[in-house]
Amino acid sequence: MIQRTGIDKVLSGGSTGTTVTIYGWVRTSRSGKNVAFAALNDGSSVQNLQVVFDREAFGDESLAGLQAGACVCVTGTVVESSGEQAVELAARSLQVVGPVDTDFPLQKKRHGLDFLRTMPHLRSRTNTFGAVFRMSHHLSLAIHRFFDTEGFYHIHTPIITESDCEGAGETFRVTTLPAGCADFDQDYFRRKSFLSVSGQLEAEPFALSLGKVYTFGPTFRADPSDTRTHAAEFWMIEPEMAFYDLDDNIALIERFVKFCASYLSEKCAADIAFFSEHYEKGLGDRYRTLEEGFARVSYTEAISILGSTSGVFSSVPSWGDDLATEHERYLAEKHFGRPVFVTDYPASMKPFYMFMNPDGKTVAACDLLVPGVGEIVGGSQREHRLPVLTDRAVAQGLDLSVYSWYLELRRWGTAPHAGFGLGFERLLMYLSGMENIRDVIPFPRTFGKMY
Amino acid sequence: MIQRTGIDKVLSGGSTGTTVTIYGWVRTSRSGKNVAFAALNDGSSVQNLQVVFDREAFGDESLAGLQAGACVCVTGTVVESSGEQAVELAARSLQVVGPVDTDFPLQKKRHGLDFLRTMPHLRSRTNTFGAVFRMSHHLSLAIHRFFDTEGFYHIHTPIITESDCEGAGETFRVTTLPAGCADFDQDYFRRKSFLSVSGQLEAEPFALSLGKVYTFGPTFRADPSDTRTHAAEFWMIEPEMAFYDLDDNIALIERFVKFCASYLSEKCAADIAFFSEHYEKGLGDRYRTLEEGFARVSYTEAISILGSTSGVFSSVPSWGDDLATEHERYLAEKHFGRPVFVTDYPASMKPFYMFMNPDGKTVAACDLLVPGVGEIVGGSQREHRLPVLTDRAVAQGLDLSVYSWYLELRRWGTAPHAGFGLGFERLLMYLSGMENIRDVIPFPRTFGKMY
Numbered sequence: 057m058i059q060r061t062g063i064d065k066v067l068s069g070g071s072t073g074t075t076v077t078i079y080g081w082v083r084t085s086r087s088g089k090n091v092a093f094a095a096l097n098d099g100s101s102v103q104n105l106q107v108v109f110d111r112e113a114f115g116d117e118s119l120a121g122l123q124a125g126a127c128v129c130v131t132g133t134v135v136e137s138s139g140e141q142a143v144e145l146a147a148r149s150l151q152v153v154g155p156v157d158t159d160f161p162l163q164k165k166r167h168g169l170d171f172l173r174t175m176p177h178l179r180s181r182t183n184t185f186g187a188v189f190r191m192s193h194h195l196s197l198a199i200h201r202f203f204d205t206e207g208f209y210h211i212h213t214p215i216i217t218e219s220d221c222e223g224a225g226e227t228f229r230v231t232t233l234p235a236g237c238a239d240f241d242q243d244y245f246r247r248k249s250f251l252s253v254s255g256q257l258e259a260e261p262f263a264l265s266l267g268k269v270y271t272f273g274p275t276f277r278a279d280p281s282d283t284r285t286h287a288a289e290f291w292m293i294e295p296e297m298a299f300y301d302l303d304d305n306i307a308l309i310e311r312f313v314k315f316c317a318s319y320l321s322e323k324c325a326a327d328i329a330f331f332s333e334h335y336e337k338g339l340g341d342r343y344r345t346l347e348e349g350f351a352r353v354s355y356t357e358a359i360s361i362l363g364s365t366s367g368v369f370s371s372v373p374s375w376g377d378d379l380a381t382e383h384e385r386y387l388a389e390k391h392f393g394r395p396v397f398v399t400d401y402p403a404s405m406k407p408f409y410m411f412m413n414p415d416g417k418t419v420a421a422c423d424l425l426v427p428g429v430g431e432i433v434g435g436s437q438r439e440h441r442l443p444v445l446t447d448r449a450v451a452q453g454l455d456l457s458v459y460s461w462y463l464e465l466r467r468w469g470t471a472p473h474a475g476f477g478l479g480f481e482r483l484l485m486y487l488s489g490m491e492n493i494r495d496v497i498p499f500p501r502t503f504g505k506m507y
Numbered sequence: 508m509i510q511r512t513g514i515d516k517v518l519s520g521g522s523t524g525t526t527v528t529i530y531g532w533v534r535t536s537r538s539g540k541n542v543a544f545a546a547l548n549d550g551s552s553v554q555n556l557q558v559v560f561d562r563e564a565f566g567d568e569s570l571a572g573l574q575a576g577a578c579v580c581v582t583g584t585v586v587e588s589s590g591e592q593a594v595e596l597a598a599r600s601l602q603v604v605g606p607v608d609t610d611f612p613l614q615k616k617r618h619g620l621d622f623l624r625t626m627p628h629l630r631s632r633t634n635t636f637g638a639v640f641r642m643s644h645h646l647s648l649a650i651h652r653f654f655d656t657e658g659f660y661h662i663h664t665p666i667i668t669e670s671d672c673e674g675a676g677e678t679f680r681v682t683t684l685p686a687g688c689a690d691f692d693q694d695y696f697r698r699k700s701f702l703s704v705s706g707q708l709e710a711e712p713f714a715l716s717l718g719k720v721y722t723f724g725p726t727f728r729a730d731p732s733d734t735r736t737h738a739a740e741f742w743m744i745e746p747e748m749a750f751y752d753l754d755d756n757i758a759l760i761e762r763f764v765k766f767c768a769s770y771l772s773e774k775c776a777a778d779i780a781f782f783s784e785h786y787e788k789g790l791g792d793r794y795r796t797l798e799e800g801f802a803r804v805s806y807t808e809a810i811s812i813l814g815s816t817s818g819v820f821s822s823v824p825s826w827g828d829d830l831a832t833e834h835e836r837y838l839a840e841k842h843f844g845r846p847v848f849v850t851d852y853p854a855s856m857k858p859f860y861m862f863m864n865p866d867g868k869t870v871a872a873c874d875l876l877v878p879g880v881g882e883i884v885g886g887s888q889r890e891h892r893l894p895v896l897t898d899r900a901v902a903q904g905l906d907l908s909v910y911s912w913y914l915e916l917r918r919w920g921t922a923p924h925a926g927f928g929l930g931f932e933r934l935l936m937y938l939s940g941m942e943n944i945r946d947v948i949p950f951p952r953t954f955g956k957m958y
Contacts, residue, residue, distance in 0.1 A: 057752060057754040057755050057758070058750050058751065058752050058755060058923065060750060064658070079749075079750045079922065081716075081920050081922075082920075098718055098749065098750065099714075099716060099717040099718020099719065099749060100658060100718050100719075125919050125920045126920050127920040127921060127922040153921070153922055153923070154891070154917075154919070154920045154921035154922050155920075156919050156920055157918055157919060160918075160919045160920075175912075176712075176912075177709075177712040177912040177913070177915065177916060178712065178915075178919070180712060180713050180716040180717060181715075181716040181920075185716075186716065186717065189660060189662065189713065189717060190660060190717070192660075192661070192662075192663075193655075193659075193660040193661045193662075196651075196661045197651060197655050197661070200647075200648060200651050204644075204648050207515070207551060208644075209640060209641060209643075209644040210643070210644045210647045210648070211640065211643075211644075211949055212643075212725070212742055212931075212948065212949060213949060213950065214740060214949070214950040214952055215666070215725050215727075215740055216679075216727075216739070216740055216952050216957075217957075218957060228667075228681045228682065228683060228695065229681070229682050229683065229686075230679045230680070230681060230702065231679065231680050231682065232679060232680065232729045235680075235689035235691070235699075236687055236688070236689040237687070238686035238687040240686075244679065244729055244731075244739065244954065244955070245739075245952070245955065245956065245957055246955050246956075247957070248686075249957070251681065258628075258949065258950050261627075261628040261629065261631060262631050262640065262949065263550075264632075265532075265550060265631040265632040265636075265637065266550040266631060266637065266640060266641070267549055267550020267551050268550065268551075273724065273725065274663070274666050274724065274725065276666075276667075278683045278695055280695075288667070288695065288696075289665060289666055289667055291663055298530075298549065298550060299509050299511055299530045299549065300509065301508060301509050303508040304508050304509060307508070440605070461626075461627075461628040462628070464628065464629075465628060466605075467608050467611075468576050468605070468607050468608060468611045468629070469532050469533075469576045469577050469578040469605040469606075469607055469611075469632075470578060470604070470605035471530065471532075471578040471604055471605050472509065472604070480663075497663065498662055498663060498664060498665070498709065498713065499664065499665040499709050501665055501667050501696070503695065504695070504696065504697050505696065505697075506667075506668075506669060506696055506698070506700070
């Protein structure tokens, strides 16, 4: 075993006067007249431990190893500090475990995010990306805790699939055929297969047996868009609940988003303060608006609100048009000044599985729009009536043979149910203030780029 | 909102005399002389709620809707019960929400697992698969809780990748090229890309910055094997820890596996009892052996033990050979009678990233073998010395340009570190007693079959 003490343990105090051995990476170092200082981090704490070296005892040649980025092992005595932390380490021995070549790209100056994006294997050593990935972890845990507490079961829906839930057609094909071969009978699954764009369809049977379930896994879109919010590979949370209608769904979404924000406020206070200072001044406001009650408006009312607002938009939507991001943000930021659910969209705009309202024109959908970003959740009550569902699948040109098992759920014990999808990275962007999806994913996959 | 009370709430008592409306699926129903009974389940509880109908008041035509599998809505009064539960429901109204066609495949008799495998969208309505997927949920939560409590950060490593961590070559290719086209410059990522077989390589940079991290996501093997333990798509847990050597790694693995078993013992006692009765009589023993200390033996000693055991095996391994499942099980079941770590395998058998021992022949690997199954964990200290790592990558014929970022981790602040990989479904099989991997995955993907 490697004998060492975690820096978190040293900093948590109570060990003054004891001798400890620590391992860590040099964040910064400097030399005074008689002593040299190094700030060490081993990942166990956001905080660095200050280590003090007697220049005469160690000698300048030895202390030259304290370069930013180097990994060192130090044994010393824990003493009271007059600096930021309660304690510091008075070094007695120093060993450079992993030196740094002079061409180490992360030098002391602050680097641009676009520069750091070229080195996903190194950028997590910076303050910014340490904060991003710590928050990512806590958000992930918040999600699992919320659903566990609410009595949901976590389900692993398949990644390789033959259905295309959203009907968008922008799917990656998965194959073991040699390049150039198109004989799908010889392929691994003896048919054409794809990467899933959503686990919703496969989650529904589990809602219709276990009651409440959620997925939390990667989904894929082969979208040839190269923007700050598009990734080819991202993680989705997709809950499905039996005996839920649109109102139940909306109440759950609001409770869920509020829980995540509140959990992060508690676990990541220092990181939120860091993002507020360096990236998004309005981050505190985002957390505050999430504490208030969310607004709700039908799509039809929303179109009317936007139509009566002259001179603000590059184009005003008519009934049946998609809302653009400028419209979504206007509703959330200006008109309502808080998160708002837009409900009951025209059926023609939405997938076949959404519940047809009694008006025969709109479906029981609910999108959640938030200030600063726009849409972060899309959900709906699901169509549980077999004849209506079949008609809509046919009208949208789907191959019914691929969906036969999905339709069967409505033949045997069908029940009203609802669900939604939330993109993990977009929620993380919203709650951190990071503006490019490439900056919240460890190794982002985007159009034309592995990273 | 759908006005209803969850069956868990009704069963938890205290509501005798109140009127409630419940929704649920009929598990069984039968008729007595004056009354009819139906056992309803809504997924909120493992237990069913017994509902009693007055035959004269409801009429046989109405009660004919109480077929197994149908979804019904019942309003009634909660009354004390003389049956298994403390309370039952005296029905006042009945509505069949989702009837069951006569061809519903899940009839009352017990079905074989192979028959149920043909209907992954329906089998979670059975007692067996309800238990499997409830346990799957709790195991998943146990994993996240363990690592969160131990100070690990959860990392989403990429699914689409250009590296092949295990070097096994059995990868799925991911493409947006038209079938038959082999011009990879025109592909989505402008190069050949694959589904990841492991997130380990991409997790390592995060261990070398955040200290301790873990992945928990799907991995893929295009293995043309059609056995009870092979799936093309399965979920792996891959922790990586800075400043851990082989001994630290082994101690963590033991703590981790014990925590999972102990968590399930607490959360899934009824399901474990069910599996013990119907599937694996020795399940209680498995949980008990996990509570004891695990054994440890070097690969070299293991070969010597196996060599001195005559007449038991179809073949006796020599030093340098893989251990077959019969050898693994002999060590865990007969020789040690408990879970055992086998360490320090010949370097020639293991991937390039494992730490070379001072003997120059073996690497600091540790596999965990358990009674009844064989190997469930593979791990090692990682090679953190750049010259050694480069030599081994070259010797194994890897394309260094693909791994340049991985090698760079050893140029700038390298540190000793270790990690392991555990297959989620195999652990679930071990802890439930289910013997076919297809029976612990919602929609299994195996050779030649989507399910």
